[in-house]
Amino acid sequence: MKSAMRVRVLGALLLLAGLATTVPAHHSAAMFDQTKTVELTGTVRLFQWSNPHCYIQLLVRDAKGVEQEWSLEMGAPMYLYNRGWRPSTVKPGDVLNVKLSPLRKGGPGGLLLDVRTQDGRQLGKASVQPAQAAP
């Protein structure tokens, strides 16, 4: 079994190189601040079902009513498919509540963590890990 300590050591090693533990995704996760979670509600303009990442373009109004478009990155279609997502899961005009890790340098973008409809229904499956396989 691989220990959490080893994960931290590995992460530190890679961060020294300006990268991070980027294994499933195709690039560094260091661009996202994974210590923070931002919650947004907005309307979908575009859902890109594409490699190496899927993206949701979400139109969000701030407290002053100004609309801003957020670029929300997701995993590759393979990982979404495994979670029950399909290209038709999200459509333009859908209103979604999302949670994300924001871009470290600021700006309207982030790594998408959770997507729910307005009535609170989570899109896709929460987990695909068989209980007996948990480390």
Place this chain on the structure above:
Amino acid sequence: MRRQGFAWPAVTCAMAMILAAACSPTQSEAPGTALPDWSGVWIAADTDIDISGYPTADSPAGMAIDLLDFDAAPWNAAQREWMRTELPKIWAADALRRGQGWGYPLMMEGVAPMQFLVTPQETLILNFYRDIRHVHTDGRALPPEEDRWPTPWGDSVGHWEGDTLVIETVSVRNGSVLPLPLPPLSPQARFTERLRLSAPDRLELAMTIEDPATLTAPWNLRFEYRRAEGIDRLIHDVMENDRTAVDGDSLTIAPAP
């Protein structure tokens, strides 16, 4: 009529024998009684990737990638020094390389789902990034030195020892087809793998890397895959929507059209 009555069964029998010989499954000629059932889609046993493309928060082991645990490898002194001074520069320059796959040996981590297509002549190992390995099991030898050139997947031959597929791989190009920090082995590295079903839904891979140019001793690794529930196919698509962009000294997401 009697002759025909006698001859037809004989002809039919002869034809049946010829057909049986011609159509006899080559599988029966392979070592062992039958080729193993490695059907389905396989993924690293301890990994659970969520919609972000990263392991779930409660799956920390999934972030520990054996082949990137460089401290575990027996690098020689010259290679350690080269890794300290030069490797960070290479990784930094690679940060925006457009991904085309994982390459070998990183694809064998199994974080990207894989399939194993076992035939008597060869076993194909492929993943959803369209990395493909041809493991020839038809008795051929590795290509002679003068016919080799390093590629991200190398050249492989294999043979069966009972239910275990033993693979020899050479000519692996150090240099990612994905902007990931691969272990900096040399093209002289030689990989030996032993792949077997350890349980009905578990595949076990033991990998030994020998590289006289960079290692002082064999580097032994072990991987385990589980038959992935909920995945009934590999999803392939072109890598045309890489929106990674530079924002000063960091990366960001380029605007959508």
